[in-house]
Amino acid sequence: MEKTDSSPLSRQALYADKKQWNQFLSVFLLAVGVGFTVAGIIFFFAYNWDELPKFAKLGIVEVLLVASVLLATFTRWNKLVKQILLTGATFLIGTLFAVFGQIYQTGADAYDLFLGWTLFTILWAVAIRFAPLWLTFIGLLCTTIWLYNIQIANTNSWEMTLLANAVTWICALTTLITEWMSAKGHLDRNNRWFVSLLSLATIIHTSFLLMMAICEENAILSVPLISTVLLFSAGLWYGWKVKSLFYLAIIPFAALMILLTTFISQSNLRDVQIFFYGGSYCHHRNNFAHLHHSSSKKAMVWHRSITSLFKSYPLSEES
Numbered sequence: 001m002e003k004t005d006s007s008p009l010s011r012q013a014l015y016a017d018k019k020q021w022n023q024f025l026s027v028f029l030l031a032v033g034v035g036f037t038v039a040g041i042i043f044f045f046a047y048n049w050d051e052l053p054k055f056a057k058l059g060i061v062e063v064l065l066v067a068s069v070l071l072a073t074f075t076r077w078n079k080l081v082k083q084i085l086l087t088g089a090t091f092l093i094g095t096l097f098a099v100f101g102q103i104y105q106t107g108a109d110a111y112d113l114f115l116g117w118t119l120f121t122i123l124w125a126v127a128i129r130f131a132p133l134w135l136t137f138i139g140l141l142c143t144t145i146w147l148y149n150i151q152i153a154n155t156n157s158w159e160m161t162l163l164a165n166a167v168t169w170i171c172a173l174t175t176l177i178t179e180w181m182s183a184k185g186h187l188d189r190n191n192r193w194f195v196s197l198l199s200l201a202t203i204i205h206t207s208f209l210l211m212m213a214i215c216e217e218n219a220i221l222s223v224p225l226i227s228t229v230l231l232f233s234a235g236l237w238y239g240w241k242v243k244s245l246f247y248l249a250i251i252p253f254a255a256l257m258i259l260l261t262t263f264i265s266q267s268n269l270r271d272v273q274i275f276f277y278g279g280s281y282c283h284h285r286n287n288f289a290h291l292h293h294s295s296s297k298k299a300m301v302w303h304r305s306i307t308s309l310f311k312s313y314p315l316s317e318e319s
């Protein structure tokens with residue numbers, strides 16, 4: 001029986017043609033090249049830090065930053081090439097702040113570096129409207145808040161709890177905006193990964209905060225619990241409404257992980273290290289060695305039995 005061929009429209013939706021593959025490879029290789037270039041600049045400073053004078057350290061980064069902006073502004077290159085170039089230039093901004101802080105030993109905390117980096121990235125993100133650059137900006141903003149939490153805020157305080165949950169709601173708000181733009185057709189289909197990544201970050205972060213509050217003593221549980229219930233309910237409702245398997249799969253899985261964490265935290269299994277890491281090897285080293293010795297002896301007996309069996313029934317030359 002011959003198989004029925006699928007329609008051209010379905011094949012076009014499932015498989016990429018040669019033109020699409022060429023476009024993907026050109027953009028991918030360009031992005032990888034810009035990323036490796038920026039990484040090479042950072043490692044260049046790290047390796048030659050002691051040999052370079054102060055003027056050279058600042059001058060190299062500033063010249064590369066200005067050159068990237070000029071090339072993206074005054075050339076007739078493709079718009080996507082300019083966007084990738086400016087996205088790479090945003091990492092040069094962070095490199096410039098780090099080099100300046102190391103040269104003059106400003107004594108600023110790490111969140112000050114990321115705060116300045118974030119502020120100088122806002123205008124570029126608004127101007128060029130490029131999804132990877134927006135993702136970079138959101139990542140910098142969330143990192144700034146977390147570093148402030150770690151370095152300044154008091155442990156298990158309301159300030160730390162509210163700021164940590166603010167990161168969750170920043171991701172949730174951007175997810176809501178991008179989902180609305182996607183539904184209205186204002187977001188390109190090629191940027192659907194951006195929406196999925198933001199929603200995944202929201203679910204992971206709110207689950208992490210709730211599990212951390214469950215496991216730690218004297219932690220404020222109400223705020224992450226309310227955030228988790230609201231966001232998970234909204235996500236399941238939206239996933240059921242638009243028939244999105246992504247939300248209907250990832251949210252129950254996250255809820256299962258939260259329930260498992262609660263069960264382990266409130267039971268004696270919290271002290272049984274064998275479930276999650278190899279701590280039992282350190283506590284029961286002698287038993288493990290005995291088990292390994294016994295298994296080795298059984299393996300040797302099994303090997304001898306198989307060998308004798310094959311000797312009793314030799315294979316013919318034809319086989």
